[in-house]
Each structure stands twice: as structure tokens, then as C-alpha cells.
Amino acid sequence: MARRVTIHEVAAEAQLSRGTVSRVLNGEPYVSASAREAVEAAIKKVGYVRNTAARSLATRQSNAVALIVHEPHSLVLEDPNIGNILIGTNAVLSDADYQMVTLMVDSQRDSDRVVDYLRGGFVDGAIVLSARTGDPITEAIEELGIPAALVGHPPDLHHVSYIGIDNRRAAEEIVTRLLATGRRRVGMLACGLDRDSGQDRLAGFTAVLGERFDPALVIPHAFYSYDAGVAGMEELLRRAPDLDGVFAASDAVAAGALDVLHRRGIAVPEQIGIVGFDDSSWATRCVPPLSTVRQPAETLGRYAAQRVVNQLRGADDDDVLESVMLPTEIVWRESA
Amino acid sequence: MARRVTIHEVAAEAQLSRGTVSRVLNGEPYVSASAREAVEAAIKKVGYVRNTAARSLATRQSNAVALIVHEPHSLVLEDPNIGNILIGTNAVLSDADYQMVTLMVDSQRDSDRVVDYLRGGFVDGAIVLSARTGDPITEAIEELGIPAALVGHPPDLHHVSYIGIDNRRAAEEIVTRLLATGRRRVGMLACGLDRDSGQDRLAGFTAVLGERFDPALVIPHAFYSYDAGVAGMEELLRRAPDLDGVFAASDAVAAGALDVLHRRGIAVPEQIGIVGFDDSSWATRCVPPLSTVRQPAETLGRYAAQRVVNQLRGADDDDVLESVMLPTEIVWRESA
DNA sequence: TTGTACGCGTTATCAT
DNA sequence: ATGATAACGCGTACAA
Numbered sequence: 001m002a003r004r005v006t007i008h009e010v011a012a013e014a015q016l017s018r019g020t021v022s023r024v025l026n027g028e029p030y031v032s033a034s035a036r037e038a039v040e041a042a043i044k045k046v047g048y049v050r051n052t053a054a055r056s057l058a059t060r061q062s063n064a065v066a067l068i069v070h071e072p073h074s075l076v077l078e079d080p081n082i083g084n085i086l087i088g089t090n091a092v093l094s095d096a097d098y099q100m101v102t103l104m105v106d107s108q109r110d111s112d113r114v115v116d117y118l119r120g121g122f123v124d125g126a127i128v129l130s131a132r133t134g135d136p137i138t139e140a141i142e143e144l145g146i147p148a149a150l151v152g153h154p155p156d157l158h159h160v161s162y163i164g165i166d167n168r169r170a171a172e173e174i175v176t177r178l179l180a181t182g183r184r185r186v187g188m189l190a191c192g193l194d195r196d197s198g199q200d201r202l203a204g205f206t207a208v209l210g211e212r213f214d215p216a217l218v219i220p221h222a223f224y225s226y227d228a229g230v231a232g233m234e235e236l237l238r239r240a241p242d243l244d245g246v247f248a249a250s251d252a253v254a255a256g257a258l259d260v261l262h263r264r265g266i267a268v269p270e271q272i273g274i275v276g277f278d279d280s281s282w283a284t285r286c287v288p289p290l291s292t293v294r295q296p297a298e299t300l301g302r303y304a305a306q307r308v309v310n311q312l313r314g315a316d317d318d319d320v321l322e323s324v325m326l327p328t329e330i331v332w333r334e335s336a
Numbered sequence: 337m338a339r340r341v342t343i344h345e346v347a348a349e350a351q352l353s354r355g356t357v358s359r360v361l362n363g364e365p366y367v368s369a370s371a372r373e374a375v376e377a378a379i380k381k382v383g384y385v386r387n388t389a390a391r392s393l394a395t396r397q398s399n400a401v402a403l404i405v406h407e408p409h410s411l412v413l414e415d416p417n418i419g420n421i422l423i424g425t426n427a428v429l430s431d432a433d434y435q436m437v438t439l440m441v442d443s444q445r446d447s448d449r450v451v452d453y454l455r456g457g458f459v460d461g462a463i464v465l466s467a468r469t470g471d472p473i474t475e476a477i478e479e480l481g482i483p484a485a486l487v488g489h490p491p492d493l494h495h496v497s498y499i500g501i502d503n504r505r506a507a508e509e510i511v512t513r514l515l516a517t518g519r520r521r522v523g524m525l526a527c528g529l530d531r532d533s534g535q536d537r538l539a540g541f542t543a544v545l546g547e548r549f550d551p552a553l554v555i556p557h558a559f560y561s562y563d564a565g566v567a568g569m570e571e572l573l574r575r576a577p578d579l580d581g582v583f584a585a586s587d588a589v590a591a592g593a594l595d596v597l598h599r600r601g602i603a604v605p606e607q608i609g610i611v612g613f614d615d616s617s618w619a620t621r622c623v624p625p626l627s628t629v630r631q632p633a634e635t636l637g638r639y640a641a642q643r644v645v646n647q648l649r650g651a652d653d654d655d656v657l658e659s660v661m662l663p664t665e666i667v668w669r670e671s672a
Numbered sequence: 673t674t675g676t677a678c679g680c681g682t683t684a685t686c687a688t
Numbered sequence: 689a690t691g692a693t694a695a696c697g698c699g700t701a702c703a704a
Contacts, residue, residue, distance in 0.1 A: 342696095342697055342698085343697070343698065344697085354697095354698085354699095355699085355700080358698065358699060358700080359699095359700095361698090361699095362699080386697080386698075387696085387697050387698070388698095389696085389697080389698095390696070390697035390698045390699090391697080391698055391699080392698095393696090393697080393698075393699095394697080394698045394699045394700085395698085395699065
């Protein structure tokens with residue numbers, strides 16, 4: 001906090017009262033043109049900028065919205081969706097003249113501090129990425145009743161709305177198409193099974209395979225990484241030399257798997273067909289390019305932000321609480 | 337701002353004065369054990385949390401530090417260093433109990449809002465990533481005199497310190513080693529020439545090549561992207577069929593270039609040697625793995641944060657203003 | 673050790 | 689249309 005020039009000095013300079021200066025500052029009506037000019041000149045002259053802490057205290061709002069990224073940092077870097085969600089969120093918030101404040105939480109300590117931050121009234125609303133069940137942050141949000149939206153994880157909370165995609169259905173669709181290319185022995189490189197999104201993709205896979213489903217052909221891995229694809233693909237080939245199809249839980253995973261196949265001289269899509277998820281930059285970089293599920297990450301961010309903005313502007317509660325599943329789209333390229 | 341419980345109510349509940357409650361809150365000495373217990377019990381009972389805006393107003397500080405990312409969003413996603421800088425920064429800030437607040441600026445409007453944010457006293461300090469010469473944000477920082485550090489761009493400002501790497505020297509080193517493998521006709525895929533970092537890498541390249549330098553063999557591109565590598569490499573081969581070495585301005589660029597060479601059946605490193613920059617995840621994913629420059633991104637972030645924290649804690653100005661160039665390291669793999 | 677009272681910089685509610 | 693003046697919630701000298 002560095003400024004020392006207050007409304008007082010502006011008022012003195014302009015030969016007016018603080019009240020009038022404040023009114024000019026907030027663009028309120030009932031100020032004469034002459035007063036307005038005088039104030040504006042004075043502001044410029046003395047170099048005044050308003051102290052937002054004081055303003056916050058008086059108005060009880062901050063004009064800022066938190067975007068809480070609730071993932072280990074290393075993961076954040078890998079996830080191709082987070083960046084796009086961020087872009088969408090910032091665009092909407094920026095338009096509505098809210099400052100987006102990104103808060104990363106990667107430790108208990110971070111988490112505690114973020115809760116304090118929320119309680120402290122530094123933000124008027126919050127958007128939470130991949131909130132976990134029963135974590136202190138979402139609990140604090142609900143308790144405080146601050147306008148919020150969750151992205152990527154259905155809420156156990158009843159006062160917070162959720163924006164996401166239908167992972168299960170998306171998985172079903174792409175696996176169905178994969179099977180339609182004549183694959184008979186299909187495996188899955190599954191990731192993030194500790195989250196709903198991961199579980200749902202697996203569920204979709206299982207459902208479509210039906211009779212053909214073989215649990216031994218599901219290789220789980222904690223993270224959606226290239227390395228998971230490499231290791232998983234090797235294991236899969238070990239378990240099923242007659243494999244002819246693979247559903248990778250993300251494009252990065254698929255890329256890792258593809259490289260293994262390359263090295264072994266296995267032709268894609270001739271011998272093995274492979275599909276990914278995300279339609280991230282990996283998809284077009286792979287050789288051959290990946291068939292995958294397009295996830296509308298930026299739109300996810302926009303919706304979430306819009307939700308919060310609406311709540312902030314006092315929209316109807318019922319309107320705001322309804323959760324949304326955004327549609328995904330299959331992008332069919334050459335890998336299957 | 338959602339809380340309504342004030343110190344007042346805690347004081348009433350505990351049968352003590354607000355002053356005492358405040359003292360307990362701030363862990364000050366001179367409070368009896370009994371008073372402390374009573375206050376703590378009362379706090380729990382009435383569910384009190386302090387209003388940070390009011391606290392900010394009174395103490396004139398916020399306990400938050402801004403990390404300002406001054407790049408187009410799309411670029412942020414591509415840059416492998418930003419994430420690591422962020423990790424380092426957050427680690428140090430978190431240890432020192434400051435809340436890191438990430439602010440993205442991608443438009444004039446964003447920029448204006450961030451300036452307001454800084455002026456509003458929402459943060460006690462700031463770290464700026466790739467600040468541009470004479471932009472309003474760094475100017476505001478200097479004008480306000482708030483503790484700050486710049487990462488990745490030497491300051492034109494005299495009151496802000498800078499943490500970076502010596503791009504020119506790093507380029508010189510790796511190009512020297514590239515030449516030592518016997519290359520005679522070497523091109524560069526240059527990027528970001530509107531920034532110091534880009535210019536410096538080019539300067540290093542030019543210096544080492546000396547007599548052999550051929551301006552026609554420098555292909556510039558705005559962004560450090562895979563696509564830049566693809567397009568640049570194609571152009572380079574067109575211009576110099578006898579090419580036997582390439583310095584790519586980043587690993588992502590090198591990856592694009594490598595794929596072009598692959599497709600044309602040009603052997604790496606046998607026919608053409610190629611080196612990158614960053615030692616990002618690209619480097620090990622490429623076939624063959626990239627020889628490259630390791631950039632200590634996380635350390636960069638740590639240093640910058642430490643600078644700001646020191647300033648906040650009232651370190652000597654001279655100590656704090658000294659700028660730092662962190663050493664880079666060559667990682668030699670198989671691509672050259 | 674504890675309580676009192678004023679200040680932090682704005683906004684908002686009154687009169688005028 | 690403008691000017692006093694009371695909140696807003698907390699920290700902190702100073703008094704007790």
C-alpha cells in the first residue's frame with residue numbers, strides 16, 4: 001500500500017467536499033458539470049488513486065473473483081485444458097470488469113491460506129477447478145455463501161453449481177466408433193481414477209465393450225501423462241499381443257502409446273487403432289494424427305465465470321444453481 | 337465479503353474488550369492465559385474470522401504478492417518455463433506466508449485493471465514476467481515504489497531488480513558445441529525477436545559463427561512454437577540444401593524441425609545436427625532426444641520471490657536492487 | 673495486563 | 689447539487 005493521497009486532498013484542491021469527490025469518482029448523478037471538471041482536474045493534479053481496501057471496507061465488495069486451481073503444480077503444467085479454461089474465465093470476468101485472481105493450491109499450507117483469503121473478503125466470488133470432495137476450500141465457499149462455480153467436478157454441495165462435460169458419454173461415443181472400425185480386442189490406458197472424470201471415462205469404456213470387456217486390459221495410472229502412455233502401452237502389449245485397439249484417457253497418454261508402437265514397428269491404424277481425449281495440441285502433432293474427443297475447455301471457463309458474474313449481479317438463485325454439461329465432439333483423424 | 341461477525345461480538349462473548357481480542361488475534365504478548373483462552377473459545381463459538389479489508393486499511397498491507405504474467409494467454413500455454421517459474425515463486429511466497437495472486441494481462445483492459453489493482457493496495461509486492469519496455473504496469477510499480485522483481489527482461493527502471501539468464505552466453509555455448517561436432521553450414525530458427533531474450537540468442541549465434549554466418553540462414557518467427565519449427569525448417573532446407581546444423585530457439589521449435597527432417601528421411605544427427613533451448617519436456621520426447629540448454633526456470637521464480645520477500649521485510653535497498661543472471665547448463669543428448 | 677478512543681480512506685445517509 | 693457526518697472493522701497508542 002503506497003499511496004498517500006486521499007480524497008481529502010482532492011476535495012481541498014477542488015474546493016469541494018469529500019462527498020462530491022466520491023460521487024464523481026463513482027460516476028453518480030447529481031453532480032454539476034463544473035464540479036465534475038474541478039474534481040477531475042484536482043485528481044490529476046494531486047495524483048489521486050482510490051484506496052481499494054477502504055473502498056472494500058465501505059462497500060463490502062472487492063470486484064475480484066478467485067480462480068482456484070486445486071491441483072499439484074506439476075499437473076497443472078501438463079493439463080492442456082487448464083490453460084484454455086483460464087482464457088475463457090478471464091475473458092468473461094474481464095468484460096464484466098472483475099479482476100481474475102488465480103490462486104494455486106498445492107499443499108495444506110496453501111489451502112489454509114486460500115481459505116483465509118476467501119474469508120478475508122478479498123474476492124467477491126470464486127471458481128474452483130477440479131475441487132475434491134469435502135475439501136476445506138469448497139466447504140469454506142459454501143459456508144460463506146459466496147457466489148461460486150465448480151468446473152470439472154460435480155458438487156456434493158447443494159449451493160454451488162457445476163459446469164462440466166459428460167465424460168462417460170463422451171467415452172462411450174468414441175469407443176463405439178473405435179469398435180466400429182472393426183476392433184475386437186481393445187484396451188484402455190486409464191488415468192486419474194481418483195477423480196470422477198477418470199472414473200467416468202472408464203465407465204463409458206466398460207459399458208460399450210460389454211461382453212468383450214476384459215479387466216486385464218485396463219492399465220491404470222495416476223496422471224494423464226506422456227510417460228503413463230509409454231509405460232501403459234508396453235504393459236498392454238505384454239498382456240495382450242493380439243491387441244488391436246486402444247482408448248487412451250488423454251491425448252498425451254495416446255502420444256506416449258503411439259511412440260511405443262512406432263518403436264516396435266506396429267502400424268497405426270492398420271494393426272492397432274488408437275483414440276485419445278481432449279483434442280489438445282498433441283492430437284495434431286502425433287503421427288498419425290489422433291482421433292479424439294474435443295473438450296470445450298475455454299467454453300467451460302466462460303460458463304463458469306458467467307455463472308459467478310450472474311450471481312454477483314443478483315440473478316435468481318434457481319437460475320444460477322442449475323448445473324450444466326457442455327457437449328463434446330468427436331474429431332476423427334487417422335489414428336483409428 | 338460475506339462475514340458479519342466482528343471483533344465486537346467476540347469481545348462481548350468473552351467478556352473482554354476489543355483491544356484484548358485484537359491482541360490475541362495477532363499473537364501479541366501481554367495477554368493473560370485466561371483471557372487468551374476465553375477469546376479463543378469465543379472466536380470458535382461465534383465463528384469469527386477477521387475482515388482483511390479492514391485489517392488492510394488499518395495496517396496498510398495485504399500480505400499478498402502479485403505474479404503478473406504479461407503475455408498473450410495463448411503464449412502462456414505454450415511456454416514451458418512459465419509453469420516452473422510459477423512453482424518456484426509460489427513455494428517461496430507460501431513459505432513466507434504471502435498469498436500469491438496471479439494476474440494475467442492479455443489486453444489493454446486487463447492492463448488497466450491490473451494497474452488499478454496494484455494501486456488499490458491489494459498486494460504488497462509484485463513479480464513481473466517478461467515485462468515490456470515502458471509498459472504501464474511496470475511504470476506503475478516503479479511510481480508506487482512497491483517491492484518488485486522482474487523476470488526475464490532487464491529493467492530500464494532503476495528501482496526494480498531483475499532475475500534472468502544470460503541468453504547470449506547460453507546461445508554461444510551451445511552453438512560452439514554444435515560447431516565442434518563438425519558442422520559447417522548452420523542455420524537458426526529464431527523466435528521472439530521483439531524481446532531481449534530472442535535478440536540475445538540470435539546475437540550469441542551470430543557471434544560464434546563469425547565468418548561463417550549467413551543472414552539468409554536465419555529464419556525468424558514471432559512465437560516459440562512447434563509450428564514455427566515446421567515452417568522454419570522447410571524454409572531453411574529450401575534455402576540451403578547443404579545444411580548440416582540447426583540452432584532452434586526453443587525445444588518446441590526444434591521438435592517441429594525434427595519432424596520435418598523425419599518426413600524427408602534426413603537422418604539426425606548423422607546428416608543434420610540440431611540443438612534446442614529450455615530443456616523442456618519436449619527435449620526427451622523427441623527422437624532422437626534433444627541436445628539443449630537447461631534453463632533454471634523454477635530457481636528463477638524462487639529468486640524473484642525471495643527478492644520481493646526480502647524487500648518486504650525491509651532488507652537493504654542496495655542488496656535488493658542488484659540484478660542476477662542465473663547460470664544455464666548444456667544438456668548434451670543425441671540430436672547433435 | 674486490560675480498556676478506551678482515535679485513525680485508516682471510502683461510501684452512504686442525512687440535511688441543506 | 690452539495691456538504692457534514694456516521695458507519696465499515698480493525699490496529700494501536702495511551703491511559704488505567
